[in-house]
Amino acid sequence: MEKYDSFLRDLTLRLKALGAKVKGNSYYFLEAGNWGVLNIQKSRSSTSEVVSFTFNLAVSLTDLTFFLVHQKRTVKPGLRDWHWQNRIGTYLPEQKDKWWTITEQTDEHELCDEIYRAIVDLAMPQIKMRCARGYLQ
Numbered sequence: 001m002e003k004y005d006s007f008l009r010d011l012t013l014r015l016k017a018l019g020a021k022v023k024g025n026s027y028y029f030l031e032a033g034n035w036g037v038l039n040i041q042k043s044r045s046s047t048s049e050v051v052s053f054t055f056n057l058a059v060s061l062t063d064l065t066f067f068l069v070h071q072k073r074t075v076k077p078g079l080r081d082w083h084w085q086n087r088i089g090t091y092l093p094e095q096k097d098k099w100w101t102i103t104e105q106t107d108e109h110e111l112c113d114e115i116y117r118a119i120v121d122l123a124m125p126q127i128k129m130r131c132a133r134g135y136l137q
Contacts, residue, residue, distance in 0.1 A: 015116075031127070031132060041056055052102075055087065
């Protein structure tokens with residue numbers, strides 16, 4: 001869907017400006033030597049007319065990954081290397097799983113503004129705190 005692609009381009013530009021490295025549907029942030037990850041998960045029920053998605057937050061502690069699988073500390077972690085993860089909805093005011101939907105009627109730039117604010121104000125502080133302190137609670 002063109003609107004979803006436009007939304008992703010807009011979000012990617014904004015997150016790259018914050019220092020994100022992009023690989024597939026994931027945005028990586030190196031914080032205090034550890035990796036923070038924002039991963040976009042599309043719903044299996046998404047179609048070419050309606051796309052639903054959410055964000056997974058994750059942290060990979062590089063020392064732990066190095067110790068467990070001898071992976072270089074500079075390598076971006078894969079899904080199996082996430083030591084903490086949660087969904088963005090946990091940190092939204094409703095405190096429940098949140099899925100956004102894009103249709104032909106969606107203003108993708110307005111939606112991008114909303115999601116970007118949630119990422120910057122709510123998700124990134126959770127990721128940065130866990131990366132900086134090197135623990136996962």
